[in-house]
Amino acid sequence: VMQCSASLDVLFLLDGSYSIGKGSFEKSKDFAGKLCDAFDIHPDRVRVGMIQFSSTPHLEFPLDSYPTKQEVKERIKRTVFRGGSTETGRALKYILHKGFPGGRNSSVPEVLIIISDGKSQGSTAVPAMQVKERHITVFAVGIKFPRWEELHVLASEPPERHLLFAGDAEDAANGLYSTLSDPVCTATAPGCKVESHPCERRTLETVKELAGSYVCWKGSKQPNAVQASLCPFVRWKRVLIKHPSRCFRTVCPDPCDSQPCQNGGTCVPEGLDRYHCLCLLGYGGDIHCAAKLSLECSVDLLFLMDSSAGVTLEGFLRFKAFLKRFLQAMVGQDSPMSVGVAQYDDGVRIPIELDQHKDTFSLMRSIDAMNFSGGRTLTGRALQYIAQHGFRSSPVFADVQDDLPRVVVLLTDSKSQDSVTEAAKYLKDQNLFLIGIGSSSMRAELATVTGNPQQTIVYSDPQDLFNRMPELQRKICSVGNPEGCHAQSLDLAFAVDASSGVSLENFLHLMHFVRSSCLHFTINRDVTQIALVTYGSRAHTVFALDTHTSNSAVLQAIDQVPFLGDSASAGSALLHVLSDVMTVQRGARPGVSKVVVLLTSGAGMQGAAAPAQQLRHNGILVFVVVIGDTERDTLLRVAGSPNYLVHISSYAELQYYQGLIIERICEEARSPVNLCKPNPCMNQGVCILGPGSYRCQCHGWEGPHCESRVLRGDSPRSPALPPRSHVQWSPRDLQHFSRALQHSKRQ
Numbered sequence: 001v002m003q004c005s006a007s008l009d010v011l012f013l014l015d016g017s018y019s020i021g022k023g024s025f026e027k028s029k030d031f032a033g034k035l036c037d038a039f040d041i042h043p044d045r046v047r048v049g050m051i052q053f054s055s056t057p058h059l060e061f062p063l064d065s066y067p068t069k070q071e072v073k074e075r076i077k078r079t080v081f082r083g084g085s086t087e088t089g090r091a092l093k094y095i096l097h098k099g100f101p102g103g104r105n106s107s108v109p110e111v112l113i114i115i116s117d118g119k120s121q122g123s124t125a126v127p128a129m130q131v132k133e134r135h136i137t138v139f140a141v142g143i144k145f146p147r148w149e150e151l152h153v154l155a156s157e158p159p160e161r162h163l164l165f166a167g168d169a170e171d172a173a174n175g176l177y178s179t180l181s182d183p184v185c186t187a188t189a190p191g192c193k194v195e196s197h198p199c200e201r202r203t204l205e206t207v208k209e210l211a212g213s214y215v216c217w218k219g220s221k222q223p224n225a226v227q228a229s230l231c232p233f234v235r236w237k238r239v240l241i242k243h244p245s246r247c248f249r250t251v252c253p254d255p256c257d258s259q260p261c262q263n264g265g266t267c268v269p270e271g272l273d274r275y276h277c278l279c280l281l282g283y284g285g286d287i288h289c290a291a292k293l294s295l296e297c298s299v300d301l302l303f304l305m306d307s308s309a310g311v312t313l314e315g316f317l318r319f320k321a322f323l324k325r326f327l328q329a330m331v332g333q334d335s336p337m338s339v340g341v342a343q344y345d346d347g348v349r350i351p352i353e354l355d356q357h358k359d360t361f362s363l364m365r366s367i368d369a370m371n372f373s374g375g376r377t378l379t380g381r382a383l384q385y386i387a388q389h390g391f392r393s394s395p396v397f398a399d400v401q402d403d404l405p406r407v408v409v410l411l412t413d414s415k416s417q418d419s420v421t422e423a424a425k426y427l428k429d430q431n432l433f434l435i436g437i438g439s440s441s442m443r444a445e446l447a448t449v450t451g452n453p454q455q456t457i458v459y460s461d462p463q464d465l466f467n468r469m470p471e472l473q474r475k476i477c478s479v480g481n482p483e484g485c486h487a488q489s490l491d492l493a494f495a496v497d498a499s500s501g502v503s504l505e506n507f508l509h510l511m512h513f514v515r516s517s518c519l520h521f522t523i524n525r526d527v528t529q530i531a532l533v534t535y536g537s538r539a540h541t542v543f544a545l546d547t548h549t550s551n552s553a554v555l556q557a558i559d560q561v562p563f564l565g566d567s568a569s570a571g572s573a574l575l576h577v578l579s580d581v582m583t584v585q586r587g588a589r590p591g592v593s594k595v596v597v598l599l600t601s602g603a604g605m606q607g608a609a610a611p612a613q614q615l616r617h618n619g620i621l622v623f624v625v626v627i628g629d630t631e632r633d634t635l636l637r638v639a640g641s642p643n644y645l646v647h648i649s650s651y652a653e654l655q656y657y658q659g660l661i662i663e664r665i666c667e668e669a670r671s672p673v674n675l676c677k678p679n680p681c682m683n684q685g686v687c688i689l690g691p692g693s694y695r696c697q698c699h700g701w702e703g704p705h706c707e708s709r710v711l712r713g714d715s716p717r718s719p720a721l722p723p724r725s726h727v728q729w730s731p732r733d734l735q736h737f738s739r740a741l742q743h744s745k746r747q
Contacts, residue, residue, distance in 0.1 A: 004185035005040040009103040015116035017054040017086040031166040041069040053091035054084030062102025088120035092127035118147035145204040192252035199247035265289030297477035308345040308377035310414025344382035345375030379416035383423035405479040490669040498534040499568035501603040509651040536566035539576035546587025568604030574611035590680040602630030609637040619677030
């Protein structure tokens with residue numbers, strides 16, 4: 001930020017003697033590079049040169065060598081340590097004799113920066129005085145543990161403004177700029193001022209101390225006689241000495257002093273008068289972190305906060321902070337949402353009734369007034385109470401009720417001490433939508449309370465709770481619009497591992513996953529068709545795509561699936577799906593996205609890559625869900641992409657990945673399809689694409705899909721079949737025709 005832009009010649013004099021050592025010499029170079037940041041290096045402004053001295057001075061580069069700051073700093077880095085005795089006086093005499101090499105001959109101010117430990121082998125007083133008499137400004141910078149008294153002699157007056165310590169590089173660079181700012185450099189930026197502050201000068205001194213006495217022998221005047229005596233024992237030790245001093249620095253007003261970032265945003269200064277805000281999730285509507293999220297849905301929303309001893313005061317305050325931040329981000333003046341807040345332990349209180357507050361400020365004040373109670377965790381009783389009393393509205397006309405969806409958000413971090421199952425069922429019977437929020441230890445209980453893992457939000461640490469705000473927003477607004485792809489046409493097949501490697505208990509986990517996944521789809525002839533295949537060493541079609549035309553029929557069929565229990569062959573299962581499930585004869589619809597979800601323990605995957613590739617070649621997505629340990633490379637070859645592979649450590653965790661899997665399936669359902677993949681034409685018919693349609697070119701067969709053999713004579717044709725095999729069909733026409741064809745087959 002602060003740069004000296006005046007016309008100035010700066011010469012570094014670096015101590016490269018053995019008393020400094022190679023390590024400290026590298027620090028000196030680094031410090032010199034940092035000091036360059038305080039200069040606007042340019043041939044017409046600040047020029048920089050360097051001399052290294054030890055037994056003799058050596059010119060590293062003159063002042064007119066490098067015109068840019070970057071080049072100067074790079075050259076300083078390449079300077080090599082020379083070693084030798086510390087002849088500081090000789091280096092000063094060199095400068096008196098040669099001047100500033102490459103400089104402008106005293107036509108501009110000259111600054112000499114000596115970086116040394118101040119342990120010269122000769123006297124420096126006279127040459128130092130002569131240098132200063134030439135109006136050269138001398139800064140003495142101490143490195144390592146310097147001899148400050150000698151550096152005092154080297155530095156210009158007043159010494160406290162010209163003595164620096166390389167160990168505090170940022171302060172030293174600021175101090176250099178502060179001293180030069182008036183009158184050498186351009187004026188200090190508006191609002192900035194130079195101020196002094198207390199600092200320390202440290203050094204190591206060797207001192208002598210008495211360690212004790214020992215018996216020694218001394219001579220005597222008498223011949224052949226000695227005398228015993230006590231002699232002092234002295235040792236030398238190095239002591240850290242601190243000299244109090246004063247340092248100077250330039251202090252400028254921080255553009256973040258006014259705290260311009262709202263809603264917990266962090267202000268990051270950019271120079272003296274600019275800044276930017278790092279905003280929390282849910283904010284960033286403008287540069288000052290205004291609320292960005294908003295609930296674009298109309299609901300009656302009640303937050304139920306755990307205030308029991310199990311959640312602790314810290315957890316209760318965290319929930320309050322989350323609630324405030326969420327509502328500040330979501331609830332605006334024109335919000336279509338009415339909000340209430342309740343808290344519970346042994347009992348339930350509703351300090352903020354639904355629609356009690358019309359503005360955010362009074363709502364925040366009421367939340368602040370809520371106090372921690374610390375009783376037992378009776379979550380079941382609290383949910384029952386909220387279902388009965390939480391949404392009691394008081395409209396002008398008592399018989400008038402709003403038709404807004406009613407949402408309860410449970411915030412808890414303590415396992416319930418009463419049963420929650422009946423209460424959760426009662427909420428559902430009252431058409432209340434429940435969302436549970438808690439830490440990862442609450443995952444299982446929240447799934448029980450809500451009845452659906454998709455209605456839970458689990459956070460890993462306190463900060464992660466605040467990152468879940470957008471997820472909560474989505475779940476609140478998904479009421480009445482459950483996650484899934486209800487409006488998308490889709491042919492979906494589940495291929496489930498029923499081999500002995502899974503076990504009966506885990507097979508039931510897999511079937512429960514298939515069952516709950518089916519709830520996310522509208523199952524009928526026009527929207528989603530679902531098929532189920534189980535496999536061990538061989539694959540079995542439990543039901544085909546066109547077998548069941550409703551959700552209830554599919555769920556009933558899933559409940560009756562037998563466990564096979566032999567060896568596993570995922571490859572044979574995928575081939576079976578390709579040849580016997582995803583075909584027009586078995587109810588597959590042309591022009592509709594097709595997905596196979598392979599649920600496997602990972603056994604029998606060796607021969608599955610080739611069939612999976614065949615499915616993809618025919619326009620059928622293969623989604624692989626693996627539970628347990630299996631080589632990832634094999635799995636990737638089957639899935640074709642990491643996007644279509646989910647690797648889970650245990651069967652119990654399978655339910656928590658359902659949302660991700662459904663979302664990926666729905667993405668595929670929305671993507672465009674190739675009407676000729678898989679080939680809708682039967683009996684070796686060739687599918688020929690047209691604009692938005694296709695036709696089948698048949699040989700010895702006829703019908704839109706080459707399904708009827710050409711007969712001689714006047715034998716009747718199959719009902720509803722057109723006379724020629726090259727008629728073009730759109731996907732919608734073909735769906736209706738497919739139903740007629742199935743009907744004729746049954747007849």
